[in-house]
Amino acid sequence: MPILSEDKPQRRVKGTSLDDTDRRIVEVLTRDGRAQSTTIGEELGLSGNLVSNRIRAMDAAGLMRVVAVADHRIHGYRLVARIRLQVSGRAPIEIAEQLAQRDEVLSVHITSGRYPVSCLYAFRNAREMLEAVRQATADIQGVEDVDVELINNVYRYVPTVGPLGT
Amino acid sequence: MPMVTPEFLATDELDRDIAVMLAQDARLSFRKIAADLGVTEGTVRGRVKRLQGAGLLKLVPILDIDRTRDPTGSPGFGQHMMFITVKCANGKLDAVREALLAMPQVSALYDANAAPRLVAVCIQPSLEDAAAVMNSVVAIDGIREADSELVLQSIKYNAAIAPIATVADLHAAQAASDLA
Numbered sequence: 001m002p003i004l005s006e007d008k009p010q011r012r013v014k015g016t017s018l019d020d021t022d023r024r025i026v027e028v029l030t031r032d033g034r035a036q037s038t039t040i041g042e043e044l045g046l047s048g049n050l051v052s053n054r055i056r057a058m059d060a061a062g063l064m065r066v067v068a069v070a071d072h073r074i075h076g077y078r079l080v081a082r083i084r085l086q087v088s089g090r091a092p093i094e095i096a097e098q099l100a101q102r103d104e105v106l107s108v109h110i111t112s113g114r115y116p117v118s119c120l121y122a123f124r125n126a127r128e129m130l131e132a133v134r135q136a137t138a139d140i141q142g143v144e145d146v147d148v149e150l151i152n153n154v155y156r157y158v159p160t161v162g163p164l165g166t
Numbered sequence: 167m168p169m170v171t172p173e174f175l176a177t178d179e180l181d182r183d184i185a186v187m188l189a190q191d192a193r194l195s196f197r198k199i200a201a202d203l204g205v206t207e208g209t210v211r212g213r214v215k216r217l218q219g220a221g222l223l224k225l226v227p228i229l230d231i232d233r234t235r236d237p238t239g240s241p242g243f244g245q246h247m248m249f250i251t252v253k254c255a256n257g258k259l260d261a262v263r264e265a266l267l268a269m270p271q272v273s274a275l276y277d278a279n280a281a282p283r284l285v286a287v288c289i290q291p292s293l294e295d296a297a298a299v300m301n302s303v304v305a306i307d308g309i310r311e312a313d314s315e316l317v318l319q320s321i322k323y324n325a326a327i328a329p330i331a332t333v334a335d336l337h338a339a340q341a342a343s344d345l346a
Contacts, residue, residue, distance in 0.1 A: 030227060063229065065227070074222055093319070093321065100322035106322075109317040110318045113313065154332045155275040159224065159330075160273050162228040163325060
């Protein structure tokens with residue numbers, strides 16, 4: 001239930017969880033990331049000061065931040081593909097680290113399953129994509145097979161996690 | 167995916183610069199952004215509104231992904247990221263897609279043009295929860311094959327750029343531009 005009290009941004013140790021009030025604030029921010037603290041407070045029955053302190057504290061502790069996620073088109077990329085690599089005779093992480101150095105590679109994960117290296121790769125045009133696939137097969141040592149999934153339609157995108165790098 | 171960018175999706179350098187500034191902190195004041203980029207506050211406000219309207223920019227709270235690697239991570243944080251790749255039976259693509267969209271655990275869903283293939287991204291607090299999602303997915307009628315891949319380690323994660331404009335966003339933006 002709404003608690004009308006002021007509290008100072010608390011120091012939190014890494015790993016400390018969000019409490020119920022934090023979660024309710026985050027929920028409102030999910031609808032409008034730029035909602036004013038006072039507006040959020042009115043909705044939740046909290047003071048604007050408390051809300052802004054909580055937001056600042058979550059940010060300072062590296063727990064939560066409101067960020068902008070831009071569609072690849074804003075950055076001049078027309079195509080995005082998930083490219084997965086089958087690897088043999090070499091540690092997948094070496095290949096992942098090699099790929100991670102490229103700006104066009106938005107994310108690289110080591111995953112379970114047949115393709116240990118999975119990345120999200122953005123391209124300005126189809127030629128760039130073909131070239132990247134050719135390179136991955138021919139020039140990166142240890143790559144056995146490449147699976148390319150060109151992302152066609154996006155039906156949902158709800159970002160929930162990201163690197164906050166405290 | 168159309169190779170010619172329709173007018174309602176066209177963006178310029180100012181749009182990109184604004185997106186880059188907001189990527190670090192989406193609650194940054196428009197006045198500060200305007201001052202840094204040498205434009206008026208009204209321009210920044212208008213640009214952000216337009217990009218949001220077209221589904222090209224989303225201002226959202228995110229939780230720290232580093233906790234996905236922390237086994238003692240607190241409850242409520244996504245700790246396990248899973249990609250589920252689904253191949254659908256003939257004529258079942260739409261039904262399978264709707265069934266996946268009905269699952270709140272699916273945080274991203276897209277189709278890839280290689281095949282009638284759908285890829286869902288799920289972030290779950292525990293392996294048990296991830297298994298429960300997989301069980302529900304496999305039970306969906308019309309799925310011929312479902313593969314799950316767990317993310318064991320993230321080497322790079324650029325959370326600021328992604329294919330985020332959904333089919334619904336694009337339709338809405340198209341409709342709005344047709345009216346204008």
